[in-house]
Amino acid sequence: MVKQRVRGGARSVTAAGPTSWGGGRALAVVAVVVAGVVALHRVVPNRPGRIGSLLESFLPWAGLLVVVLLGLALWRRSAVALVAVLLPVGAWVHLFGGLLLPAEAAGGRELVVVQHNVSDENRDPAATARALSDVGADLVALEELVDPQLAVYEKALASDYPHHVVRGTVGLWSKYPLSGARLVDIKPPSIEEGWSRGVRAVVRSPYGDVAAYVAHLPSVRVGAGGLASQRRDESAALLGRAIADESVETVILLGDLNGAVEDRGLRPLTSRLNVAERGFALSFPAALPVARIDQVMARSAVVGHIRTLPATGSDHLPVVARVVLPGHR
Incomplete structure (x- = not known):
């Protein structure tokens, strides 16, 4: 002193x-x-x-x-x-x-859903499929499905998920029957033909019909000039219009949207859909997650809680969410 x-x-x-x-x-x-x-x-x-x-x-x-x-x-x-x-x-x-806040107790009228970009460079798709199947979810949405890995996922998930649909590089596996499956065109004008990353199908769940969308929006890049996200934003706008025109009242969107829910580039979606109420679930990159770009959103339903699963052979972490359907809260 x-x-x-x-x-x-x-x-x-x-x-x-x-x-x-x-x-x-x-x-x-x-x-x-x-x-x-x-x-x-x-x-x-x-x-x-x-x-x-x-x-x-x-x-x-x-x-x-x-x-x-x-x-x-x-x-x-x-x-x-x-x-x-x-x-x-x-x-x-x-x-x-x-x-x-901690997750609320599980209720009756809800679907458990898994969203995962499995990576087109995944060296062990069979192990990834087993890890996702072990969750016991009602729906599983996958992106970056390419040959020959696609056949591995189809075989590994078949027993637990007898219903599935794939369009381009995205797919949906379901415990419940699917109908009305179709491609959702979310391709920005500047991307060449053959790019297909959107699918929609109606899930005949025990609690009523649910229109499920699976999407993989274009990647963004961060550089000296800032954030390059024009294509992602254009694709989000196309997807938002498709969901706005959806005739089934209850909608669940699962996908690698290459953006956080706070990102204004996803406003065409977040302005129309509910986002997760609880859980951060940072999903990318898998080695050191800094952002959740793998999303679960819903219309006329509530995404009550979202969390990550252990790493697979992908550069993304899988996320699992509880979606509470109308009639229960």
């Missing part, structure tokens, strides 16, 4: 840090800015480089920045900073706090 002489005696200053609860105005300003970005992310412009979508893709990670700000405010012993940090805390909890 170092002492300084002042009028009226001596005062102490510790080397460890400030002893006053004053100051911290810079931290307070940063906290207010973070709160504004989290709460008002929709007003962040998307040009240039679709920066708004890029921000929204990783928005949940703003929680880590809030924790850092809180730690600095405590170290700085600043009352002003601590009060200011409450703003981003409140904004983050408002957006994402519900996802931290």
Whole structure:
């Protein structure tokens, strides 16, 4: 401890840090800015480089920045900073706090669904199929189905899922009968012919008919110019229009949408469908997941909880969700 002489005696200053609860105005300003970005992310412009979508893709990670700000405010012993940090805390909890709640008890009128991009480079599709089958889900949606792996999935899933439909590189396996299966055209104009990543079928579930959509939207890239997502956004718009025109009231969408639900590029879907109420389920990349781009959404139904499954031979983690159908909550 170092002492300084002042009028009226001596005062102490510790080397460890400030002893006053004053100051911290810079931290307070940063906290207010973070709160504004989290709460008002929709007003962040998307040009240039679709920066708004890029921000929204990783928005949940703003929680880590809030924790850092809180730690600095405590170290700085600043009352002003601590009060200011409450703003981003409140904004983050408002957006994402519900996802931290535990899953509700299982009910009667619900379907358990699995969504997985199995990867066209998967070296052990049989093991992947067994892992998905062991979940006991009612529906299994798969993307990046290519020959000869497709035949492996069809054989491995046949006993537990006697009904299935495949269009292009996406497919749906079901415990219940399927009808009205058809291709869903979500190909952006700039992609060459032969690209087929959407399928729709009606599931004859014990609780009524459900229109199930499986989709794999185009990939996005992050580079020096920002987020390259134009094709993904165009495909999302096409899929959104197809779902809007769907005559069956209850709809479940499963797919690798290459975007987080906060990403404004998926607004054609998230504006029409309910998203998961609980669970973060970060699914990509499998080695160190930073975002959930594998989604389960629903219309006239509630996606009550979503979680990831252990890694398979894919670069995505599978996700499993409970979808509560009309008539039960």
